[in-house]
Amino acid sequence: MTNKIDSIKETGLEEFEFTTFYVGDLLMGVDIQQVQEINRQLDTTEVPHAPECVRGIVNLRGEVVTVLDLRVILGLDATEINDKNRNVIIKADGENIGLMIDRIADVVYARLREIEPAPANISGVDGRFIKGVYKLDSELLVILDIDEVIKADKREGPEM
Amino acid sequence: MSNDNAELFASFVEEANEFLADVENDFLSIEEAGEQVDKELVNKVFRGIHSMKGSAGFLGLTSIGTLAHEMENVLNLIRGGELVPSSGIIDSLLKGADVLRTMVNHIDTSNDVDVSGNIKNLKAALSGKTTEEVKESLNRDVDISLPNGSLAFVMLKEMELVLRQRQGCHIYVAEVDFFADVHAKGSTPMEFLQNVYQYGELIDSYLSTAGIGDLSSDLPASMMFMIVLGSKLNQEELADALKLPVDQVHHIATPEQTLWESSGPIVPQGQNNQESAGPETAPESSESQPHQGIPNTRPKTESDRPATQAEGAGTTQVQTSLRVNVKVLDTLMNLAGELVLGRNQLLQEADSRDQRGIESVAARIDQITSELQEAIMQTRMQPIGTVFNKFPRVVRDLSSKLGKQSELIIEGKDVEMDKTIIEAIGDPLTHLVRNSIDHGIETPDIRTACGKNIVGKVVLRAYHQAGKVNIAISDDGAGIDGSRLKEKAVEKGLLTQDQAGELNHRDAIRLIFHPGFSMAQKVTDVSGRGVGMDVVKTNIERLGGTVDIETEIGVGTTIIVKMPLTLAIIPSLIVRCGEDKFALPQVNINELVRIKASEVSRKIERLKKAEVLRLRGTLLPLVRLSKALETQSRFHDSVARELKENKRVNIADRRKESPADRIPEVDEATPSEHIDNQREGTDRRENTAAGALNIIVVETGHFRYGLIVDELYDSKEIVVKPLGRHMKDCHCLAGATILGDGRVSLILDIAGIAGHMKLIMPETDESGTDKSNAALQGDETQSMLIFTNDPKEYFGVPTEFVSRIERIRTEQIDSVGGQEVLQYRGASLPLLNLESQIKARCRPQMSSVYVVVFKISRIEVGLIAPYLVDISEISTNIDTKTFRESGVVGSTILNDKTVRLVDVFELAEATHPEWFSQNETEETKKNKEKTILLVEDSSFFRQQMSNFLQTEGYEVLACEDGVIAWNTLRESRHDIGLVVTDIEMPKMNGLELARKIKADPAFSGLPVIAVTSLAGEDDIERGRQAGIDDYQVKLDREQLLISINRHLKQTRISMGS
Structure with missing residues (x-):
């Protein structure tokens, strides 16, 4: 796990801004540089035969964007839509991908050296999705490894 | 520095490729000109290769430079008139250009390419041709x-x-x-x-x-x-x-x-x-004194180049780029400006909430958007010449390799198509052009023997038609022998002998698109090894195109590829399945079939648990879209999913089984059988409860099946958007699109669905056995449109007579002077109804009825056919006695129902005798002095035609088969003026009879008209070879009469009267 933090440190920036949100009770964060936008296009078109973690696809100003259910990827029950849900649109290798989350939270500034390696498992979430954790005053911010999250479907697909 | 270099390399590659794209044709023209060198052309090539050499030298691309240099030498001599371009020299130049192209496209490794062989070739090409002085000077x-x-x-x-x-x-x-x-x-x-x-x-x-x-x-x-x-x-x-x-x-x-x-x-x-x-x-060339x-x-x-070479080579990344006309760019800029203006207006109007203002802005933006779309599309358009230009070389090389002589004529180079299509169509076209040379054009000796020009001609033509680009590849070669294809298909086990016999000419030719079917008589390294035309067809269809073939033995073959102008926008049918809308590309759609709730159980059958639709005598496998997409099951727990998987496998297994080798189904004892049964239950409920079925008959490659959807919407032009990386394994989907309401809809992939459902085409044997019992009894069949007047009374009319079918509201029918007419397309269409002419019950009161439209003596007549039942192949073994009356020729049994066959001509004649009298002229009267020999084995048809010809005033001698006819003809003291014969007959068939007649000097001038119930191109061709003068459909009296009169008149004239 330490090498993941190293990879953050290598960028040479002292301070990071994280877009944070809740998935269940967990506060999670994504490097704000990777976030394209946050919207509430929750009315997705289901895609037959897609991996289970794919919630559907939406029209993002003319681009067809895949929306992943972050809860499913992290091994929780599928998201049940309410008015707090949002899609966090992530830029990943030239493709925009939406992550459906339960509730959006603040932007958090984190100092790099205070980010700690993640335990193997936090509240049932597999450690491979976690880059590190950062202690806030009241709670723990779990920093997501977006690349792993986006790759996740290959193992989670229905063709098991 | 390295960035600069990368740019330099990229622009070098681009320019070099541009030059190399044309150079082949130039070389070929130079070769053609021979001694009459076109100086301008040689200069052009020379300059091109020269600038390539210069740039290569500058970029440190030694191999390219050296080779270009050597080619330049040769060109220089040609230019100076010192060297006459022979085919050997051009060969080595062409090969040099090939190597140059390879090197340019792999520029990083170009210096590792060994060009010494090419250089040797070029030098050798020179050595034989140049004078000593030149050679010396050269060296x-x-x-x-x-x-x-x-x-x-x-x-x-x-x-x-x-x-x-x-x-x-x-x-x-x-x-x-x-x-x-x-x-x-x-x-x-x-x-x-x-x-x-x-x-x-x-x-x-x-x-x-x-x-x-x-x-x-x-x-x-x-x-x-x-x-x-x-x-x-x-x-x-x-x-x-x-x-x-x-x-x-x-x-x-x-x-x-x-x-x-x-x-x-x-x-x-x-x-x-x-x-x-x-x-x-350098001792001291530094900044102080650079000059x-x-x-x-x-x-x-x-050895002196590597320094610069190493610098550039490693970092080179050749990007694909596109040249865009500045004018188009200007238009785009303009439109972008307009769009911004429009937006500003829209924001302003939205603020003021002035409805009228917003409407006018909306109209404006609408217009700009359309123009913008068009302009952007324009940037992607390229002339097809970029693809065509490589073919002269292909034709030249291949011809010389095969020892054939052929010339390529290219037309329509300027036709523009989308860049992606242009790029993708190269390979399929190359294959087709190669095929034309390899299989089409004959060797010179054969061509001479056939009396053809020794040089074969291949024409490559692109042209616009109906919003598509057609590319036709024609050769004047041997053509394709349909019967040989059939033999081969039987040999390869693709068809049974019987199936092969049933194929008409066109379908036989289309066998070459069958997978695993190579046209080559023998496998050469030129033509494929059984992967050929099917791959071409698949690739073309993948691009949204279609491919068709026309051929005539000894005359040539034409392959027509139809491509859309662009891939980005495709016309599609929007359908609903479950709660979602899907788009289905029109190009895949064959027809739409709607089956009424009351008819579902009758028309949908189960064949080894798979649903099939009986559609005009063939069995069409059905796929329920909801099942293919498993729309409702996606969030089921893993157990359910597992079971579903099982089910699919089982169904596929069962379908593969033929009744003959039924294996005890051990697996079926598992719980999955239970699930199957449950599913069966639901299916039945679906069938009965769902009401009418909407079936889209789709076709792609060799798959043809019916797709059951919940609802059909409009046809729309959709913009194709790719799906994200997570959906790479969704083979049932071809992409996504955004509909008018802003929602995303998925585009269905017809081949993918077939694959997913493990659909196996009921091979032709199933559709073959389906051709009603009549076919088995060896009788001829006739295709009949079956309808009812009163629901209990069935009638049939031969489909050949039907021009079209209209559905009308009954209030559109006027009754004028006892004649029912339909106000229709600005004219009135006389209507016939059965009950007033023949013994039939009245049609019930209905709000709308079908009208079957016929043409009689160029007058359109409608027959009211309240309910349409089906189109069936029925036996011509017809009872002509029991129900015979004026207007009814007889009856037959179909599916346990008595079907009366209606004779529309008699019906029309009974009501409107005046329509038929016009035919009587002086001309035709003279014709009637002659006797017609009618040969027909089916008593029904014999009687029919005989009756009707006699009614027309001809003397008719009717015979049962060819042998009797031949004897009658020889012994007859009658003045037989014409023979009307069936083709399929026992003892001696119509073809043999025709051959015999034409071979006998006493009768060779006797016109022979063949009548058949089904005339395929293949039959017509065979008939023509046997000497048959004309082909007519058996029951189409009018055409038959015209033909008879024409031929009788011709013989009269040629006999010198």
């Missing part, structure tokens, strides 16, 4: 020194200088510092080189590495580029043209003068030279 090396005595170039070929001087050029050496002379003046090295080509001819060049310094220094101080060039300008003009100080352009004197001298015997480009040259470096610092003498050897 003699000279060195060039600058006025200050330092050696600038060594080992130039004397020939190069001499040739240019003969053309009136002066030889100059120019020193160029890319930093001071080019970069500082806001120009680029490429532009400089362009400039050089404009004013002179580059003979050789090299980049002096001396001034560059080592890798540690950030920027090299100077980059001296030495060029030798020939130009007709004088020294000052040239310096001015090249934007160089005069003192950097040195005039080199003519050979007689002292500045350059023969370096004597040829020094091989070997060790000695390299060793002596290698270690030399005066005459670069030290560097021999022109290959």
Whole structure:
């Protein structure tokens, strides 16, 4: 796990801004540089035969964007839509991908050296999705490894 | 630096490719011209290859440079008239161009390519053709020194200088510092080189590495580029043209003068030279004196380039780019401006909430959007010539390889298509063109024997038609023999003998698109090995195109590829399944079938648990879209999913089984069987409860099946968007699109769904057995449209007579003077109804009825057919007694129902005798002096035709088969003027009869008209060969009469009356 933090440190920036949100009770964060936008296009078109973690696809100003259910990827029950849900649109290798989350939270500034390696498992979430954790005053911010999250479907697909 | 270099490399690659794309055709034209060299053309090629050589030298691409240099030598001699371009020389030039192309496209590794073979070829090509003097001069090396005595170039070929001087050029050496002379003046090295080509001819060049310094220094101080060039300008003009100080352009004197001298015997480009040259470096060409610092003498050897080469080669990334007409860009800019304006207006109007204002802005934006779309599409359009241009070479090479002679004619080079299509269509077209040469064009001896021009002709033509681009590849070769294809298909086990027999000509020819079917009689390295036309077809269909073939034995073959103009927008049918809408590309759709709830159970059958639709005598496998997409099951728990998987496998297994080798189903004892049964239950409920079924008959490649959807919407033009990486494994989907309401809809992939459902086509044997019992009994069949008047009474009319079917509201029917007419398309269509003419019950009161429209004596007549039942093949073994009356020819049994066959002509004649009297003219009266010999084995048809011909006033002799007819003909004392014969008959069939008649001098002038219930092109062709004069459909009396009269008249005239 330490090498993941190293990879953050290598960028040479002292301070990071994280877009944070809740998935269940967990506060999670994504490097704000990777976030394209946050919207509430929750009315997705289901895609037959897609991996289970794919919630559907939406029209993002003319681009067809895949929306992943972050809860499913992290091994929780599928998201049940309410008015707090949002899609966090992530830029990943030239493709925009939406992550459906339960509730959006603040932007958090984190100092790099205070980010700690993640335990193997936090509240049932597999450690491979976690880059590190950062202690806030009241709670723990779990920093997501977006690349792993986006790759996740290959193992989670229905063709098991 | 490296970025600059990458750009340079990219632009070199682009330009080189552009040049190489045309050069083949130019070479071919040069070859064709032979001694009458088109100087302008040779010059063009020469300049191209020359500039390539120059740029390659500059970029350190030694292999490309060397090869280009050698090719240039050859071209130079051709240009000077010293060398007559023979096919051998052109061959080596073409091969050189090939290698150049490969190297250019793999520019990073181009220097590793061994070009010595090509160079040897080129040299060999020269050696045989050139004079000793030229050869010597060609091989003699000279060195060039600058006025200050330092050696600038060594080992130039004397020939190069001499040739240019003969053309009136002066030889100059120019020193160029890319930093001071080019970069500082806001120009680029490429532009400089362009400039050089404009004013002179580059003979050789090299980049002096001396001034560059080592890798540690950030920027090299100077980059001296030495060029030798020939130009007709004088020294000052040239310096001015090249934007160089005069003192950097040195005039080199003519050979007689002292500045350059023969370096004597040829020094091989070997060790000695390299060793002596290698270690030399510039003493002090630094920033202080970049211009005066005459670069030290560097021999022109290959070993001297790697410094620059290493610099550039590693970082090169060739990007695909597109040239766009500036005009189009201007339009785009304009439209973008308009769009911004529109937006501003919209924001303003939205603020003011003025409805009218918003509407006008909306209209404006709508217009701009359309124009913008069009303009952007325009940027992607390219002329198809870019693809076509490579074919002359293909044809030439292939023809010579196969020992054939052929010429290629290209038409419609300027037709534009989307870039993606242009790029993707190259391979399929190449395959088709190769096929034309390989299989189409015959060898010269065969062509001579057939009396054809010894040179085969292949025409490649692109043209617009109905919003599509058609590409036709025609050859005047041997054509394709449908019967041979059939034999081969049977041989390969693709068809049974019986199925093969049933195929008509067109379908037989289309066998070549069958997977695993190679047209080649023998496998050659030219044609495929059984992967051929099916791949072509699949690839073309993948691009949204279609491919069709027309062929005639001995005359030639034409393959027509129809492509959409663009891939980005495709017309599609929007359908609903579950809660979602899906788009189905129109190109896949064959027809739409709607089955009423009441008929579902009758028309949908189960074949080994798979649903099939009986559609006009064939069985069509059905796929429920909801099942294919598992729309409701996606969030089921894993257990359910597992079971579903099982089910699918089982169904597939069962379908593969034939009744003969039924294996005890051990697996079926597992719980999955239970699930199956449950599913069966639901299916049945679906069938009964869902009401009407919407079936889309789709076709792709060799799959044809019915897709059951919940609802059909409109047809729309949709914009295809790719799906994200997570959906890579969704084979049932071809992409997504955004519908008018802003929601995303998925585009269905027909082939993918077939694959997913493990759909196995009921091979033709199933559709074969389906052709009603009549076929089994060996009787002829007739296709009949079956309808009911009163629901209990069935009637049939031959489908050949039906022009079309209309559905009308009953209030549209007027009754005028006892005649029912339909106001229709601005005219009135007379209607016939059965009950007023024949013994039939009245039709019930209905709000709308069908009208079957016929043509009688060029008058359209409608027959009211309240309910349409089906189209069936029925036996012609018809009872002509029981129900015979005027208007009914007889009856037959179909599915346990008595079907009465309606004779529309009699019906019409009974009500409107005046329609038929017009045919009676003096002409036809004369015809009736002759007797007609009618040969027909089916008593029904024999009687029918005999009756009707007699009614028309002809004498008729009716016979049962060919043998009787032949005997009758020979013994007859009647004056037989014409023979009307069936084809399929026992003992002697119609073809044999026709052959016999035509072979006998006594009867050879006797016209023979064949009547058949089904005339395929294949039959017609065979008939024509047997000597049959005309083909008519059995029950189409009007056409038959016209034909009879025409032929009788012709014989009368030719007999000299």
